[in-house]
Amino acid sequence: MNTIDGARDGAADARRVLLVDDSVDAAQAMSMLLETLGHDVRMLHDAAGALAIVDAFQPEVVILDIGLPVMDGCELARLLRARPSTRDALLLALTGYGGDADRQRALDAGFDHHLVKPVSFTDLEDLIARSFGPDRTRNV
Structure with missing residues (x-):
């Protein structure tokens, strides 16, 4: 649960997150927010x-x-799905490629969700929270 200032009340919802993006600035900003x-x-x-x-x-x-x-x-998503350590991880594609074929290619590779840049940080955090809640939302 979030407080008014946006910081977490506790670590119950904290996750181990791997962020892979070749845009250093974008990755640093996203990392700091997470x-x-x-x-x-x-x-x-x-x-x-x-x-x-x-x-x-x-x-x-x-x-x-x-x-x-x-x-x-x-290709990285396919390899991660094949590893026991990441087989069940929530995989999120965060990309500038937003066409229907791009979305389908991502889902076929094993991503749970396809998000087009720029993504709302609030939407991203809500998606992560929903994906681990009682009504898990995956591969949409």
Whole structure:
């Protein structure tokens, strides 16, 4: 539950969040916002870095940019779904690609949700909270 100033009342809703975006500024801003809400955030800028830490960090939420260099977010999502440490994580595509085909490609790769940049931070936090609540909302 949030307080009036936006900070969390407690750590009950805090999640381990892996944020992967090659836009350093965007990733830093998102990371800081997620941390102010109590989440434990690891920020990386490429798929190789993400793959190097997922087994030890075991993120509950993974927010991936689709347009990553070398290995795109869809391929990374497929690899994360194949790992025991991230098989059941909430995977969120956060991308500039907003067409119907882009959305379907993301969902086919294993993402639970496809979000188009810029995304409302309030909407993102609500989506994370709903995804772990009693009425889990996944793959929409």
